[in-house]
Amino acid sequence: MSDFPRWKYALVALVMLFGVIYALPNAFPPVPAVQVTANRDAPPINTAFQQKVEAGLRAKKVAVNEVFVEGDHLLVTFANSDVQKTGSDEIKALVGDGYTVAFKLQSNVPHWLGVIGARSMPLGLDLQGGVHFLMQVDQKDVIEKQENSYADDVRSLLRQKNIRYESVTRSAVDGQGISVILRSAEDRKTASDAIANEYTDLNVSDGASTGDRFMLKVTVKPEKLRELARGAITQNLGTLRNRINALGVSEPLIQQQGDSRIVVELAGVQDPTEAKKLIGAVATLQYRPGIGQPGDARAVEAARTGNIPPDANLYYMRGDNRPVLVSKQIIVTGNQLIDASSGIDQNSGTPKVDVTLNAAGARKMGDFTNANVGKPMAVVYVEQVYETKVVDGKEVRVPKITETVINDATIQGAFSKQFQTSGLGSPKEASDLALLLKGGALAAPMDIVEEGVIGASLGQDNIDKGFKAVLLGLALVLLAAAIYYKLFGLVADIALFFNLVILVAVMSLIGVTLTMPGVAGIVLTLGMAIDANVLICERVREELRNGSSPHASIRAGYEKAWSTILDANVTHLIAALALTTMGTGAIKGFGVTLLIGILTSLFTSVTLTHAFTAAIHGHRKLKTLSV
DSSP: OOOOOOOHHHHHHHHEEEEEEEGGGGGSEEEEEEEEETTTTTOOHHHHHHHHHHHHHHHHHOOSSEEEEEEEEEEEEEEHHHHHHHHHHHHHHHOOOEEEEEEEOOOOOOHHHHHTTTOOOOOOOHHOEEEEEEEEEEEHHHHHHHHHHHHHHHHHHHHHOOOOEEEEEEEEETOEEEEEEEEESHHHHHHHHHHHHHHTEEEEEEEETTTTTTEEEEEEEEEHHHHHHHHHHHHHOOOOHHHHHHOOOOEEEEEEEEETEEEEETTTEEEEEHHHHTOOEEEEEEEEEEEOOOOOOOOOHHHOOOOOTTEEEEBTTTTTTTTEEESSSSSGGGGGGGEEEEETTTTTTTTTEEEEEEEEEEEEEHHHHHHTTTEEEEEEEEEEEEEEETTEEEEEEEEEEEEEEEEEEEEOOOOEEEEEOOOOSEEEHHHHHHHHHOOOSSHHHHEEEEEEOOHHHHHHHHHHHHHHHHHHHHHHHHHHHHHHHHHHHHHHHHHHHHHHHHHHHHHHHTTOOHHHHHHHHHHHHHEEEEEEEHHHHHHHHHHTTTTTTTTHHHHHHHHHHHHHHHHHHHHHHHHHHHHHHHHOOOHHHHHHHHHHHHHHIIIIIIIIHHHHHHHHHHHHHOOOOOO
């Protein structure tokens, strides 16, 4: 009689059912698609827009699978990547410059599978295609910003201490620090002590003196400069992760390379232009003291003659394009925001962004508004846009920073940590700005020094080769087991097949990205999984040769082989854990696949085969075994 308990039969059945259901989405590969998104000031995407695109594609005889609106996007799916490229070109010509048209791979998984959380495995860059960027962080910009910030802080400190000074200026050479000109030797000594006591990251030394001009040289300590450089890399890494994750790019690879470079790999992104726009997006707010009112005589004269006061910048108001003078002093920026959300102003009905400042920003804003009630404050919207230029006969898109004043209002009362900013053009612009502000600003600009694109066709070629490798490895193992171990070999073959199914199901459920090294891990897992069944079969044969009955041989075979199987898999498990925790990129992908494969192999090679063997032989009187 069988000694295999019923609850284990139920467990095996449930695990097999789980494996089939959650591996099933991988039978529905994503389809090529084009995504259309409205830019600022463009008409929204609606049913009429959808019908316009459908009619235009029909007129050009472009075959499409589906055209539908999803949120604020229009999605058009195609049969293959060649038709996708043709369709993208036609859609760009049809909708014009007011819309962004980008390639996308659209999920094709049936709705009922999505409801229960089943999804296909995300594919890595080498299988799905995508873009690769190597980016150089401009650390000189970090030093410049920090020295300008210290210059503002020194001015505030000298005013607070009532120390008379002539000027506080930053040197044009990075790392050369700040020059402070004072009126007397006593003021220089007092200022030197005050700065040294207040800012421990600064070195203060006496400079050259001429007449009644006494100089102090203020420089940032080298260890602080190194800390700033490291911090810029760390902040840019975090900002890129937040930005890309929030915008829905699945399984991005974002990691540091060397002291000043960042590697970004975006699988499935087929348009490098849109990818560059995404990862290099700049949109932030600057709150500055206003000088006069928009369109007043002083601002108009500055715009007409180009004679701008040295302490001011000339901007133009969003919407009516009136000139406005704004102080060069920055009260707070988007860097000091800890939260941002978009909404609609209940009073004016216009889009707004609610912002929350960190402690330092709140203190600065509180001090400024408390001291300047009744005076103007401007909100400058800083955005990176792209312009198309013809270079060597080819159209290229180059980034350009634009700055416009979206709000210039009189301060009615003191405020500090939480307030709202209005003057944005549309709810989408407010939403996008809130997203970028919340994701964080880039600590320093980045230049793309290396760029690569793996096309979808090359990725598909890798998939085909990987699939063939898995099938070939599986077929050879199945054939060898069936020939050598007969019925027990067929049972091992069934277990091996379900091992593959359950492995794919687990990887899909937890969202493991499949790469070519991962495919190699699957093939290796299949080869290792059969080892356990070889041990069991050989143990059963040994017991039969020793004169044990068939049922006793089966029972002893599983019991005596278990310790050896466990020992072997534990050593493999340790190696897989090391690869997973310490490796990166391809090595980590291989380690994760191997780790999951070892765990599924333990279940299928022992528990699942035992269940099948017990079901076949457990209720029969046996004289011999086919092993």
